[in-house]
Amino acid sequence: MIEPHWQAYWRDHATYEVDNDDPRPRSYVLSMYPYPSGAAHMGHVRNYTFGDLLTRYRTMRGDAVLSPMGFDSFGLPAENAAIRTGRHPREFTEERIEELRSSITRIGGVYDWRRTVRSHDPDYIRWTQWLFLRMLEAGLVYRRDATVNWCPGCQTVLANEQVVDGVCDRSGDPVERRDLEQWYFRITDYAQQLLDDLDDVDWPERVITQQRNWIGRSEGAEFEMEVVDADGVPVTRDGEPVAFRVFTTRPDTSYGMTFCVLAPEHPLVDVVTTDDRRADVEAFVTRARGTSEIDRLSTERNLAERGCATGAYARNPFTGRPVPIHLADYVLASYGTGAVMAVPGEDQRDWEFATVFGLPIVETVQRPQGWDGEAYAGDGGHVNSPGALGAAPGAPDLNGMDVVTAKAAAVDWLASSGSGERRVNYRLRDWLLSRQRFWGCPIPVVYCDACGIVAVPDDQLPVLAPDDVEFTPTGQSPLRSHDGFLNTTCPDCGGPARRETDTMDTFVDSSWYYLRFCDPWSTDRPFSLDAVRAWMPVDQYIGGAEHAVLHLMYARFFTKALSDLGLVPAALREPFQHLFTQGMIRLDGVKMSKSKGNLVAPEQIIDTLGADALRLAHLQVKPPEDDVDWEDVGLEGCAKFLHRVWRLAVPGGPVVTSVRAGEPTPVDVAVERARHRLVEDISVTFDRWAYNVSVARYMAFVNELYRYVQSDEGPHRATLDDAVDTLLQLLSPACPHISAELWWRRSEARDDASARGAHIHETPWPVADPSMLVEETVTLIVQVNGKVRDRIEVHAGADEADCVAAAQASEKVRVHLGVDPPRKVIARPPKLVNFVV
């Protein structure tokens, strides 16, 4: 078999290993490092084919291409397997890594394996922990008690990003809410930068939109509301006035606020509730807190059950009048201030709530003519601002202003009166990073009764989990049950202390692996500044779009944070310059995946048809970004095509039986032109990731060469040799093995001994001669009234007069022209003439 031979060749010759001081222009091509689940599946094949093609193409173009590969080797599947089988997850994982590595190699993927990383290696753990501690020192990591998402299936908490429609994105279990103290990354500090810098990356619009939505910036105002009784007398507690703040995006409608709403978890609920309402409020709060995320998100539920009056009032600062305080489960404690003003006139949900609870509705924006809706959210002149509900002393007159103007005036007044200010909120929440699982990177802190939370000193890293741990999930970290691990001494005071037993979300590991690839040999830092400067940012990142708000957001956050900490260059603000998200593979309409059990094994196809055919079929089947139905993948056609190439190109092959010497004839020149055309087309289609078109061009060219070879005249030796050589070079990024083999055999068969033993992947990418791209003759399209009536071969230099004359000379055209002279003649020499009659 030729494929193992060349795979060994690339390995033994270090063809795709690059050093950090390589003088060539640098290029960093990276495919998302995989979770090692065993042998590669079709999704891997598709993914790595694109990346490998790019690595080989750019190498031939003269770049030093950094093309590393590693393994995202922490995670739940290995731990669950360990629970089932009793084997240690490390054993299990390392076996699967080797399986995956070998099958990636069998696909023909070439990587600088010296640089490989595995998340679970002690060396990698050490640096993950080291980075965690730097972020802890910088205040970017903190611990807090909050209501969190708990997945009962995975027996761990989840980040917000891992909850989709109220269920765990991994196991599909409905997520529960629990109040727990957990570790967080302060990703919200970077919300604005994460939003702004999306302008600086070349990513699919879909992914950018998802990130924008996820960050969810909204502009508005925040202001204080004083708690009062029904008569407007301030309520006090311990002699202090009681107040809370509300966030709104529509401060301009404040005069229309007829009530306000607190989240059930709001800290003032107990304080403000009047005695006659207390029983109802407590029942409501208990029920709301017990409602699962998925039910709370459901819009099907009866609105009357979703809210509750507290009996308390708060003063609307604009009118100076008290408005009732309600509770509603749709007001989220974790967003804004956990309290909102309600303006039923201009907000549909408030309108519905007011209707159900019998609260007044005041319109503060003039409805357009013919408006028959309920709440009106559009623009218009303000009314009732102030109006029926009155005005507090000094409150602004917004009447007649449009929405934008009135917003500004309202905010200005809030600011000048000291009760509020302009405010921007984000939907993005801090990243919950701790997990109650075993197979992850331990969080390197200890709890000391005397000193509190203490970081493990750098020289004691890595903190590694012991091997003899009971994995069975209990809802607590497995490490907690291991006394030897749990009990330690405080690094500060030397007294007794307990270790943190939670581990990190595996997305922490993947948030910096691309930096380690730049400098995997570094022993005193996770990576040196110089090495990162040499390679980052990643020029081309390749992976699945399912990571749009997970890995891709977290990695961006890490890059910015590390940049601010001086651990990567200050100018490095974005890790991935270009992102390509390839489509998934379906079988019988459902995603092909191990968990669905509907895999087609790539290994089997490689055994029978070869890796090159498999790669070519993946390139051919569809545009790379599209989802693929496996049924559409034309393996046989691609295998057949490669056989055609083989028979044409192999020395002594059956297709070329005689060749002609001497001067090239016009037929030979046409083939030579086609060769240059192919160079141009393949380069262009590669550059725009239109690989399915590239494959069509290969096939069309080979068809043309077959016709050439079998023509009566026969092929001209030098022309044919050049054509085939160029074809092999252009094909070599896509089908590296067969191209290398044929190139080598052809070099061996040459008279010139110095050409022998040649390696195609070390040859420079062919360049088209622009003069050869201009055809000598072109097909002139002759239209009458826009309909094609004839096609005439004309000289490429034909001018308008030549073209019109040639067109008019055509019998087919004359039939349609009639006797009258054409009303108008449109000429685009030498390609088109259109007669309008």
Place this chain on the structure above:
RNA sequence: GCCCGGGUGGCGGAAUGGCAGACGCGGCGGACUCAAAAUCCGCUGUCCGAAAGGGCGUGUGGGUUCAAGUCCCACCCCGGGCACCA
């Protein structure tokens, strides 16, 4: 509901406003063969026609243009994302 994509032969899909359907699959025919496979060559949108040739044709309806799959407007369908975030 809002925001993106996208609707082209039997199928996957090509096509800087200028020959619609490249290339592949499938199908049909021919060559080679005792035969089959493999291989090679050709045909293959649709309707009318014996043919030459012509009509129609890129989700639907309008528009711009000498010329529209491509640009504009409205609508229909499919896919994806967001959706009590105040």
